[in-house]
Amino acid sequence: MKNRAYRIAVHIVPRAGLLDPQGNTITGALHSLGFKHVRSVHVGRHIVIETEAPDALQAEASVQQMCEKLLANPVTEDFEITSAVPL
Amino acid sequence: MKFGIVTFPGSNCDYDAYRAVVDELGAEATYLWHKTEDLEGVDVVVLPGGFSYGDYLRAGAIARFSPIMREVVAHAGRGGPVLAICNGFQIACEAGLLPGALVRNAGMRFVSEAVYLSVENEGTMFTSQYEKDAVLRIPIAHGEGRYVADATTLARLEDNGQVVFRYCDAGGSATGEANPNGSMRGIAGIVSAEGNVLGMMPHPERAVDSLLGPADGKLLFESLLARVAV
Numbered sequence: 001m002k003n004r005a006y007r008i009a010v011h012i013v014p015r016a017g018l019l020d021p022q023g024n025t026i027t028g029a030l031h032s033l034g035f036k037h038v039r040s041v042h043v044g045r046h047i048v049i050e051t052e053a054p055d056a057l058q059a060e061a062s063v064q065q066m067c068e069k070l071l072a073n074p075v076t077e078d079f080e081i082t083s084a085v086p087l
Numbered sequence: 088m089k090f091g092i093v094t095f096p097g098s099n100c101d102y103d104a105y106r107a108v109v110d111e112l113g114a115e116a117t118y119l120w121h122k123t124e125d126l127e128g129v130d131v132v133v134l135p136g137g138f139s140y141g142d143y144l145r146a147g148a149i150a151r152f153s154p155i156m157r158e159v160v161a162h163a164g165r166g167g168p169v170l171a172i173c174n175g176f177q178i179a180c181e182a183g184l185l186p187g188a189l190v191r192n193a194g195m196r197f198v199s200e201a202v203y204l205s206v207e208n209e210g211t212m213f214t215s216q217y218e219k220d221a222v223l224r225i226p227i228a229h230g231e232g233r234y235v236a237d238a239t240t241l242a243r244l245e246d247n248g249q250v251v252f253r254y255c256d257a258g259g260s261a262t263g264e265a266n267p268n269g270s271m272r273g274i275a276g277i278v279s280a281e282g283n284v285l286g287m288m289p290h291p292e293r294a295v296d297s298l299l300g301p302a303d304g305k306l307l308f309e310s311l312l313a314r315v316a317v
Contacts, residue, residue, distance in 0.1 A: 018190075018235060019193060021192070021269075025195060045144075070144070070148065070152075071144070073145055073148070073181070075180075075235065075237070076190050
């Protein structure tokens with residue numbers, strides 16, 4: 001089967017419950033700007049990957065592996081993979 | 088006894104470690120470039136401080152895939168001593184040599200200062216020359232030194248005596264104020280279950296000459312020497 005190109009984004013955020021000093025600092029800044037209803041902010045990373053695979057499912061599976069092996073730290077971070085978009 | 092000091096792109100404490108070992112201890116040391124796959128028969132591997140790969144992605148995340156790390160992991164697996172300092176500690180955690188992770192300091196600031204550490208376990212090959220419950224003064228310099236691990240891992244570390252150094256005040260009490268980065272349980276350094284890999288955020292190699300400040304790090308290196316002399 002011929003490979004085709006896909007774009008997949010990964011959202012990585014600090015594990016829920018873990019102290020997030022960046023997020024807390026930004027929460028405080030938003031409160032002081034008048035956004036009193038902000039409950040919490042979490043700062044993470046957004047990674048955009050263009051890769052080749054026979055189909056979208058396999059592209060997503062390979063990005064899942066990338067996250068487990070390198071892109072996210074399993075001790076401190078959670079990640080979400082968006083659906084593969086054909087290029 | 089020969090120390091091998093690994094240099095990654097962005098390491099900046101490799102020279103300090105070399106001088107501590109060679110000048111202060113009179114031991115032999117060699118630099119090991121991260122691309123090599125040959126440990127050159129060294130007895131102790133030092134993963135030094137710095138900002139390997141610019142801390143891209145996460146501190147230590149890329150360095151752990153350097154070719155030499157396969158050999159370092161194998162050396163550790165054979166029971167060989169590994170001293171992982173600061174960025175080296177971050178790399179060792181990323182490589183799975185030590186449990187847990189090091190994340191952004193709770194106070195958000197890079198902290199560079201001398202801190203007090205209590206020796207929590209003087210029975211390791213890295214701490215045998217320290218007195219029980221000794222309080223050391225050793226510098227830290229990091230932005231991502233907050234040690235975190237899940238509750239099960241923390242309990243295991245405590246139960247096995249794997250917590251080797253804890254941040255404390257001058258009297259040896261591990262208070263919240265004495266914790267410079269928000270590390271869980273005030274943890275500053277841990278050893279692997281087998282006891283041959285030590286990871287610590289403070290810099291013992293910067294505390295070996297009383298002319299330049301506290302010299303409390305020297306006994307750590309002497310502990311390693313004493314072990315081999317036995």
